[in-house]
Every structure is written in C-alpha cells, then in structure tokens.
Amino acid sequence: MSAPLPQPRLEASWPAAVDRVTPFCHGSSVLPLPGGDVLAAWFGGSWEARTDTGIYLARLVSGQASWSAPEQVVAPQGHAHGNAVLALHPDGTVYLFYFRSYGSWCDDGRSFYRTSSDLGRSWSAECALGGPAGLLVKNKPCVLGGRFLLPVYDEVHWRCGLAIGDRHGWTVHTDIGAPDLEVIQGAVVQAADASLHLLMRSRSGAVCDSVSTDGGHRWSEAFALEVPNPNSGLDAVSLPGGRFLMVHNPAREVIFDILDPTARDGRYPLVVSRSDDGGKSWHTVCTLEEGPGEFSYPAAALGPDGALHITYTYQRRGIRYVRIPDPTLL
Numbered sequence: 001m002s003a004p005l006p007q008p009r010l011e012a013s014w015p016a017a018v019d020r021v022t023p024f025c026h027g028s029s030v031l032p033l034p035g036g037d038v039l040a041a042w043f044g045g046s047w048e049a050r051t052d053t054g055i056y057l058a059r060l061v062s063g064q065a066s067w068s069a070p071e072q073v074v075a076p077q078g079h080a081h082g083n084a085v086l087a088l089h090p091d092g093t094v095y096l097f098y099f100r101s102y103g104s105w106c107d108d109g110r111s112f113y114r115t116s117s118d119l120g121r122s123w124s125a126e127c128a129l130g131g132p133a134g135l136l137v138k139n140k141p142c143v144l145g146g147r148f149l150l151p152v153y154d155e156v157h158w159r160c161g162l163a164i165g166d167r168h169g170w171t172v173h174t175d176i177g178a179p180d181l182e183v184i185q186g187a188v189v190q191a192a193d194a195s196l197h198l199l200m201r202s203r204s205g206a207v208c209d210s211v212s213t214d215g216g217h218r219w220s221e222a223f224a225l226e227v228p229n230p231n232s233g234l235d236a237v238s239l240p241g242g243r244f245l246m247v248h249n250p251a252r253e254v255i256f257d258i259l260d261p262t263a264r265d266g267r268y269p270l271v272v273s274r275s276d277d278g279g280k281s282w283h284t285v286c287t288l289e290e291g292p293g294e295f296s297y298p299a300a301a302l303g304p305d306g307a308l309h310i311t312y313t314y315q316r317r318g319i320r321y322v323r324i325p326d327p328t329l330l
Contacts, residue, residue, distance in 0.1 A: 137152055159184075175219075183222050207234065247310055
C-alpha cells in the first residue's frame with residue numbers, strides 16, 4: 001500500500017472583516033503580485049443590489065500577518081456595484097474590473113475597469129468594457145498571446161461569453177451556452193493539449209463546461225458535468241501539467257432567488273476539487289468550509305511562487321482569504 005499524500009498546509013486570514021467598513025461583503029477577487037504582496041477586492045454596502053454598494057480593496061504586504069484597512073476605490077455615487085475582478089497583464093499593469101447597475105439589478109448595468117501601473121496603489125480613470133447592457137464579470141481572465149480572455153456573462157438570458165483584448169481594445173461576445181442549459185460566471189482553464197475549458201455555474205444543478213480548441217474564438221455547446229452546483233459561483237486554476245483545481249459548492253440544492261437571504265442554505269460546503277483528465281471527472285481534495293451558512297463566490301489564483309490563493313464570501317459579512325503554499329499536494 002502506498003503512503004498517504006501529505007496534507008496541504010492552509011493559511012487563513014480576514015481582509016474585509018478587520019474593521020467591518022460595510023455590513024455586507026460579496027463578489028471578491030484575489031491577485032498575488034510580483035514581490036509577494038497580495039491584493040483582494042470585493043463589493044460592499046448595506047446589501048446586494050442596493051445603491052450604497054461600492055468596490056473595496058485591501059493589501060497583504062509580503063511578510064506581514066495582517067491585511068491593510070479596506071479602502072473604497074470605486075464610490076457608489078447612487079448606483080449599485082458588483083463583482084470585483086483583479087488581473088495582472090503581462091506588461092505589469094493591474095486591472096480592476098467591476099459592474100455598475102443603472103436600473104434593475106443585473107439587467108441595465110455595464111462593466112467597467114480601471115488600471116494601475118504601480119501594482120494597485122493608484123488607479124486610472126474609469127473605462128467602459130463595452131458589450132451589451134447587462135454584461136457582468138465574476139472571474140479572472142487568462143492570458144493568451146499577450147491578451148486577456150476575460151469571462152463575461154449575461155444574467156438576463158443566462159449565457160456566457162468572453163471579452164478578448166486589453167486597454168487598447170476589446171472584442172466582446174456572449175454566445176456560449178446551450179438551448180437547454182442556463183449558465184453564467186465562467187472560469188477559464190487550459191488543458192495539457194492547449195484546449196480551453198469554460199467551467200460555469202448553472203441552474204441545472206450541475207457545473208457545466210464548454211471547450212475551445214482555437215484559442216477562445218469558437219466554443220462548443222455547453223454540457224453538464226457530473227459535479228453538483230446549487231446555482232452558485234465557482235473558480236478554477238490550471239496546475240503545471242494540465243491538471244485543474246476548482247473551488248466550488250458541491251451541494252445539490254438549486255438556489256433560484258439569490259437576493260433572498262433565506263435562500264442561501266445551499267452554498268456550503270466549500271471545497272477544492274481536482275481533475276486529472278481535462279475536466280471529465282473530478283474528486284474533492286480539500287474542504288475549506290463545512291457549513292452551515294454561506295461560503296460562496298470563491299476566487300482562486302496561482303502566485304509567482306506556485307502557491308494557491310483563494311478568497312470567498314464568508315456569511316456575506318466578510319471576505320475570507322486562504323493560501324495553500326503547495327497546491328500540487330492536493
């Protein structure tokens with residue numbers, strides 16, 4: 001009998017709950033930076049879809065045990081905001097994407113971004129991402145050929161797509177889905193054969209996938225995997241060698257009213273699952289939260305040192321951060 005694999009070490013802290021600057025926090029993103037600092041961003045206010053929600057940012061300085069006090073980097077100005085997404089371009093520019101509602105939540109809004117040339121210490125003026133009204137973001141982009149492939153989605157028609165480009169221009173499409181599946185909030189991972197997979201939240205009770213073999217220009221019809229999903233967000237990363245790690249809620253109860261606080265019981269446990277065969281099969285390798293409660297909307301990113309960084313919503317009162325120094329042990 002082979003020896004058991006060593007258990008991965010988990011390191012956790014609380015970037016958004018330090019001062020409780022807002023009673024509600026959700027929709028986070030995490031970005032490990034060159035030099036060892038880590039950024040976390042999220043939206044916060046009195047509750048989701050309310051006009052006092054803005055975008056907040058905190059920094060974990062390399063070698064420090066505590067996060068900086070959260071700072072508001074996008075003010076509400078009478079509009080609801082949602083789903084911050086951080087990304088590092090190959091040219092060293094940090095991007096902060098987010099959504100702003102101009103009417104009915106998710107229906108009439110637009111996605112925007114700001115850039116930083118000093119690793120998140122100061123930010124440019126706001127730029128529009130483009131695309132149709134109601135276009136939202138949730139997960140980080142991947143980089144191919146020096147350009148971002150940023151997952152986007154339409155929560156009116158429940159379809160996914162990509163914004164391809166950078167600050168010099170974007171091409172946006174939302175044509176990834178299937179006639180019998182409602183999907184949003186894709187996460188892009190690259191397999192060992194260079195194919196791309198878009199792993200998606202759905203209303204079908206399962207994680208869905210779509211595959212591209214031409215660098216993200218054309219995608220297969222979405223199909224359901226044998227991985228439960230309770231209509232809750234997920235994120236994923238590609239490990240060296242083509243293995244995938246996905247952070248998700250493997251519950252079977254499907255949640256339909258995401259704005260109803262009583263409808264959140266399905267968003268636990270929160271686990272990390274691994275696929276060794278290009279996304280065909282998955283098995284749980286680590287449990288981050290057992291529940292009950294809401295532990296949802298994870299964001300995951302690999303750092304320059306190979307560590308896996310994860311943030312997620314903790315009971316909608318804060319954003320929790322977990323670092324796994326060696327995810328290859330998972």
